[in-house]
Amino acid sequence: MKMIQTDLPGVVLLEPTVYEDERGWFMESFNEQRFHAELHKLSLPIPRPFVQDNHSSSKKGVLRGLHYQREPHAQGKLVRVMNGVAFDVAVDIRPDSLTFGNWVGETLSAKNKRMLWIPEGFAHGFLALEDNTQFMYKTTDYYAKDYEAAIRWDDPSLDIKWPIRTQIVISEKDQQANYLNTVKLGGI
Numbered sequence: 001m002k003m004i005q006t007d008l009p010g011v012v013l014l015e016p017t018v019y020e021d022e023r024g025w026f027m028e029s030f031n032e033q034r035f036h037a038e039l040h041k042l043s044l045p046i047p048r049p050f051v052q053d054n055h056s057s058s059k060k061g062v063l064r065g066l067h068y069q070r071e072p073h074a075q076g077k078l079v080r081v082m083n084g085v086a087f088d089v090a091v092d093i094r095p096d097s098l099t100f101g102n103w104v105g106e107t108l109s110a111k112n113k114r115m116l117w118i119p120e121g122f123a124h125g126f127l128a129l130e131d132n133t134q135f136m137y138k139t140t141d142y143y144a145k146d147y148e149a150a151i152r153w154d155d156p157s158l159d160i161k162w163p164i165r166t167q168i169v170i171s172e173k174d175q176q177a178n179y180l181n182t183v184k185l186g187g188i
């Protein structure tokens with residue numbers, strides 16, 4: 001597995017080693033030892049263990065995000081696409097960070113098998129670029145409904161370059177999302 005720094009310090013791309021043969025292919029989708037060793041090589045902190053796996057399916061044009069959970073239930077996320085294509089975005093929302101409000105977007109697909117590690121302290125969302133985009137991810141804390149928060153996908157202060165901006169499908173909850181300048185990472 002290769003780990004590649006993105007333009008947003010702390011958020012890294014993972015390129016798994018894929019073993020192909022006449023039957024098809026095999027890859028380790030997660031290996032804690034390798035994950036930690038690669039983070040260490042990049043002098044990045046070792047996260048808390050993953051405790052939950054999530055899986056969602058989205059039609060083309062569905063945008064889920066930008067979500068995060070407030071402390072003490074912040075989640076690190078290791079995300080990948082099992083089918084289809086997603087434009088995956090992480091936003092630094094740590095108030096004391098030099099890159100507060102910066103974002104990075106990466107195209108993850110069943111074809112490129114790339115994964116993105118998004119540490120705690122970042123908001124996360126993705127735009128499905130194909131129908132039946134199956135999105136799977138591991139999180140470092142459990143779902144905590146009362147600590148959930150969302151930032152608008154189209155917050156002008158973020159100016160995220162989503163590849164599609166028309167006919168976007170977002171949830172009721174995401175239609176009421178806040179602007180970045182109201183982000184509170186602390187508890188309720």
Ligand SMILES: Cc1cn([C@H]2C[C@H](O)[C@@H](COP(=O)(O)OP(=O)(O)O[C@H]3O[C@H](C)C(=O)[C@H](O)[C@H]3O)O2)c(=O)[nH]c1=O
Nearest residue numbers: 054056064065067068077124125126142143144171173
């Ligand atoms: C996140 C989550 C949701 N749910 C329930 C709550 C709702 O009844 C239903 C759909 O939840 P929601 O609309 O929040 O799902 P997404 O819009 O895909 O939310 C996710 O979107 C972006 C991509 C993220 O990074 C977060 O992990 C997560 O917020 O599943 C659960 O039971 N457990 C969970 O961990």
